[in-house]
Amino acid sequence: MSYKYRHYPALYVFLAMISGSALWWPLRLVWPVMAGNHLIAGTITGIILLAILFRKYFVGWILFLIAVLSFLRTDLSLTHFQGNHLANMAYDLPEVRLSGWIREVHYRRDGRHRYTLEVGSLQKDSLSQKIGGRILISTGGEFSRPLYYGQNVEIQGDLQRPDGQRNPGGFNYRHYLQVKGVTHQLRLAKPDQLAVLAGTGGYWYERAVIAPLRLHLLKRIDLYLAEPAAGLVKALLLGERQDLDSELVSRFQYLGVVHVLAISGLHVGFILLILVSTLTLLRLSYRQVATGAVLGLFFYLILVDFKAPVMRASLMAALYFGGTLLERKPRSLNVIGAAGVIILLLQPSAVYDVGFQFSFASVAAILLFYSGFNRDFPAFGEQSPVERQLNLWIRQPMLVSLAALIGTTPLTWYYYGSIQAGALLSNVLIIPLVALGVEISIFFLVSALLMAPWTAGLASLTWFIFRFLDGLVLFLSKIPYMTLMTGHPAPLTMIIFITALIFLAEPGRRRIGLFLLLLVGLSGFMPGEEKLRVTFADVGQGDGAIIESPGQRVMVIDGGENRPGHDNGKMVMAPLLWYNGIHRIHYLVGSHLHNDHIGGFDYLMEHFRVDTLVLPDYETEQGWREKLIARANLKNIPVRLISRGDQLYLDKNLRIYACHPFERFEKFVNGSGEEVNNSSLVLKIQYGENSFLFCGDAEMDAESAQAGFGDFLDIDVLKVGHHGSKTSSTQHWLQQCSPSWAVISVGEFNKFFHPSRQVIRRYREQGANVLRTDYYGAQVFESDGHELRLIDWRR
Numbered sequence: 001m002s003y004k005y006r007h008y009p010a011l012y013v014f015l016a017m018i019s020g021s022a023l024w025w026p027l028r029l030v031w032p033v034m035a036g037n038h039l040i041a042g043t044i045t046g047i048i049l050l051a052i053l054f055r056k057y058f059v060g061w062i063l064f065l066i067a068v069l070s071f072l073r074t075d076l077s078l079t080h081f082q083g084n085h086l087a088n089m090a091y092d093l094p095e096v097r098l099s100g101w102i103r104e105v106h107y108r109r110d111g112r113h114r115y116t117l118e119v120g121s122l123q124k125d126s127l128s129q130k131i132g133g134r135i136l137i138s139t140g141g142e143f144s145r146p147l148y149y150g151q152n153v154e155i156q157g158d159l160q161r162p163d164g165q166r167n168p169g170g171f172n173y174r175h176y177l178q179v180k181g182v183t184h185q186l187r188l189a190k191p192d193q194l195a196v197l198a199g200t201g202g203y204w205y206e207r208a209v210i211a212p213l214r215l216h217l218l219k220r221i222d223l224y225l226a227e228p229a230a231g232l233v234k235a236l237l238l239g240e241r242q243d244l245d246s247e248l249v250s251r252f253q254y255l256g257v258v259h260v261l262a263i264s265g266l267h268v269g270f271i272l273l274i275l276v277s278t279l280t281l282l283r284l285s286y287r288q289v290a291t292g293a294v295l296g297l298f299f300y301l302i303l304v305d306f307k308a309p310v311m312r313a314s315l316m317a318a319l320y321f322g323g324t325l326l327e328r329k330p331r332s333l334n335v336i337g338a339a340g341v342i343i344l345l346l347q348p349s350a351v352y353d354v355g356f357q358f359s360f361a362s363v364a365a366i367l368l369f370y371s372g373f374n375r376d377f378p379a380f381g382e383q384s385p386v387e388r389q390l391n392l393w394i395r396q397p398m399l400v401s402l403a404a405l406i407g408t409t410p411l412t413w414y415y416y417g418s419i420q421a422g423a424l425l426s427n428v429l430i431i432p433l434v435a436l437g438v439e440i441s442i443f444f445l446v447s448a449l450l451m452a453p454w455t456a457g458l459a460s461l462t463w464f465i466f467r468f469l470d471g472l473v474l475f476l477s478k479i480p481y482m483t484l485m486t487g488h489p490a491p492l493t494m495i496i497f498i499t500a501l502i503f504l505a506e507p508g509r510r511r512i513g514l515f516l517l518l519l520v521g522l523s524g525f526m527p528g529e530e531k532l533r534v535t536f537a538d539v540g541q542g543d544g545a546i547i548e549s550p551g552q553r554v555m556v557i558d559g560g561e562n563r564p565g566h567d568n569g570k571m572v573m574a575p576l577l578w579y580n581g582i583h584r585i586h587y588l589v590g591s592h593l594h595n596d597h598i599g600g601f602d603y604l605m606e607h608f609r610v611d612t613l614v615l616p617d618y619e620t621e622q623g624w625r626e627k628l629i630a631r632a633n634l635k636n637i638p639v640r641l642i643s644r645g646d647q648l649y650l651d652k653n654l655r656i657y658a659c660h661p662f663e664r665f666e667k668f669v670n671g672s673g674e675e676v677n678n679s680s681l682v683l684k685i686q687y688g689e690n691s692f693l694f695c696g697d698a699e700m701d702a703e704s705a706q707a708g709f710g711d712f713l714d715i716d717v718l719k720v721g722h723h724g725s726k727t728s729s730t731q732h733w734l735q736q737c738s739p740s741w742a743v744i745s746v747g748e749f750n751k752f753f754h755p756s757r758q759v760i761r762r763y764r765e766q767g768a769n770v771l772r773t774d775y776y777g778a779q780v781f782e783s784d785g786h787e788l789r790l791i792d793w794r795r
Helices: 009-027 037-053 056-080 173-179 204-224 227-238 246-255 267-280 286-305 310-323 332-346 346-353 354-376 387-415 423-448 455-477 491-504 507-523 570-580 601-607 625-632 672-677 700-704 707-713 733-736 757-765
Strands: 093-108 114-124 127-130 135-140 153-158 182-188 194-200 533-534 544-548 552-561 586-589 611-617 638-644 647-651 652-661 681-688 689-694 718-720 741-744 770-771 779-783 788-791
Touching: 009 332, 009 346, 056 346, 114 194, 127 733, 153 182, 173 182, 173 346, 204 227, 204 267, 204 286, 204 423, 204 455, 227 423, 246 423, 246 455, 267 286, 267 310, 267 354, 267 423, 286 700, 310 354, 332 346, 332 354, 346 354, 354 387, 387 423, 387 491, 387 707, 455 544, 491 507, 533 681, 544 570, 552 570, 552 601, 570 601, 586 601, 586 647, 601 611, 601 625, 625 638, 652 707, 652 788, 707 733, 733 757, 757 770
Parallel strands: 135 182, 552 586, 586 611, 611 638, 689 718, 718 741, 741 770
Antiparallel strands: 093 114, 093 153, 114 127, 114 135, 153 194, 533 544, 533 779, 544 552, 647 652, 652 681, 681 689, 779 788
16 A cells, blocks of 8 residues: 555545545436446446556555445435335325334424334225335324334324425425435324334334433423523434524524534533543543443434434544554544544445534544644743633634634535634634533533432523523624625535635645635626526415526515414525525515515515615505515615506616506505405516516406506516416416416415416416426526526526
C-alpha cells in the first residue's frame, strides 16, 4: 500500500463508500437500464483484473471496487425488495387491514402519538397475504390509546404513500421516511380501528428494559419540568423532538444552531466524561474504565434508537479506547473513517440521512481546521488564571465552533439556501449554555430514576437554565442578518465553494481558497438570464404563485390558507421564496378576500420586505380587507386597491393588466361566497410573445363580464379559476382564452371534489394541457419572451 493510503486506510475506504452511495441518487433514474447480473459481474471482474494488471494503481482500483459495491448495496437497500413487500406498492390502498408489531413509539404531550409498525400481513377486501415493510401510524381525533413497543396489533384504515417534494426547496417527506425504511402511513382516528393481539414482537431486551426505561424517563421529565425545558431535555438527551415548540425551532434555525437540538457528539462527550469520571473515582484500572465507558455508551445508543450522531461518537470512542488498549496510537481521521465504514456497512442509506451528513462534516472540519486555527489565532496568554479560563471557555469553543461551522456551511446552503452569518456568535453564546444544561439534565434524570430527594432541586435548576436559554435565543433572533437567505446554489457554485474550503484547511493553499471564495461571492452579483419565471406553488386547497421578472423583481399572487397547525405562508410560500433567494416582494397581490388565498399574507408581511399590498376594491362583511390594510399599515406597507383598467409596473418589457373586477362586482350586497369569488382580480401578464392569466376564484358571472376583451384574453398559460369548480371555466370563455396550458391549484382529496370532471374535459377538448398541483406538485414556467418552457424542477 502506498504511503498516502498507509496511514489512513479506514478514511479512504469510508470516502470510497460515501462516493458510491452518494452517486446512487443522481444515477437512480438510469440505473434500471444499467442493471443486470451479467453487467454487474462483468464490471466487478473487470475492476479486479485491472487491479492485478496495473499493480501500481492496485489500491486505487480496490477503492473504486468498494465504491461500486457500495453503490450496488445502496440500490439494493432502497429499491429492491421481495415481491411481498409494501415498497413494491407504489400507490395508496384504501380500507385495508394490517397486522404486525409496534417497532417505534414517539409519545407527545398533546396525545397525538406516532408509531412505526413492522407489518406482517395485509388484508384487502377478502384477500389476505403475508407482507413485509414498515408503516408510520399517526393518531388523533377520538383515538387516544397509547401503544407500546413490541405489541402485536391489527389496524384498519386507508394506507397512503407519504408526500414527496411538492415545491422547489420543500421537504421531501417520502424520501425522509424511505431512508428509515418506512414506505406508507396510516391515521388512527377512532378506537375501533385498532385491536391488540396476543403475543409480542421485537427484541426481548427492548421490551423488558429499554422501552420501559425510555417511557419512565419521559414521564419523569413531564412530571418535574415545564416547557420549554421539558421539550428541550427530551430532544437533547433522548432524541424525542416531537414536543419542541415550532417557534423555538425556527429561532434556532435562524441563528444557525439548530444542530444543538438534536443529539450530537457534544452530548455523547458529556455522557462519556461522566462515565469515565465516575469509574475512575471507583479506582478501577484503565482497561476496566474503558470497557465500562464503552458499554455505557452502547446502552445509551440503544436507548436513543441508534441515532446517527450518537452512533458515530460512540464508535469513535470505542475505536479510540480499543486502539489505546492495544497500545496503538489512533489517528483521528482514521478513527472517524472507521466509524463511518461501520455505519455504512450496517445501513448503506445512512449517507442520505441529514443527521449523518452534519455529524461527520462537523467532526471532519474540526479535525482539519482546528489545529491551524489554534496556530493562527493567538491565545489570551497562560500566565494568570483569568487568561487560562478565557482560553478554556471562550477561545477554544470559538475555534471549535468556527471549524464546525465551516464544515456544515455547504450543507446548510444546499438544503436551506442560507448562509449562517451570525452562527459563530450564536454558537459561542449558546453552546456553553446548552452544554451546562445537558450536564445538569443528566444528573437530574439519574436522580429522577433513583427517586432521590434532591430531584426537585435539580429539576428547578434545569428549568432555569433552559428558560434562560430560551430567552437568549429569543433576544439573538431579533438581531438582523444572523442568517442570509441566498437561495439554492447552482451545482458548479457548490463545487467551487467546497473546493475553496478544502484549500483553506492547508496553510500553503489558502490564497487559492480565498480566491475561489471571492469567485463564489462575485457570482451572486453577476446578472442572470433575462427570463420570466412563474411558479404555481402547491399550497393544497388554495392558490399561491410567484412571478420573478427578468429584472429580478418579484410579485406574489395569493399565499394559501392559514389554518390551525398549518400556515401556508410559513410552511410553503416563505421557504419557496427563500429557496429562490428572494427577500423582497415588490407586489403582494391578494386575488380576493378568502382565507385560502390571503391566509398566508400575515407571515409574508412579517418576514419579507413588501413594497406594495395590492387588493381588489371590495370589502367583505367580515372585514378581511380592513384587517389586512391595518396589518400593512403597521409594517408601513402602502396599499393599492385596483380594478379593471389599472396596470401594475413590475419590470420593463413586462405588462400586467387588471381585467376584473369593475363597478357592480366591487359593491357589497350580501357577502356570499359567490359574490366574493366574483370580485376576484383577473390579471393578465404579458412578456414578449408569451402571456399568463390569473383568475383567482372568478366564476361564471365574472367570466361573462370579460367577453368584451375578445382576443386580448388569448393567452398561453391559464391559472384555472376557482380550483376547477364547475361554477367556472365556461365553454365560451375558454374558447376566448384558448390556453395551451391550464394549471389547477387544488388540494388532494378535498371536500369540495375539485376539480370538476366536466371542467377538465372542456380544457382538454380545447387542446390545453391540464396540470393539477394535487397530482404533480408545483408547476414552474420560464419564458425568454419568445419560447415558453415547463421546467422539471425536480431534476
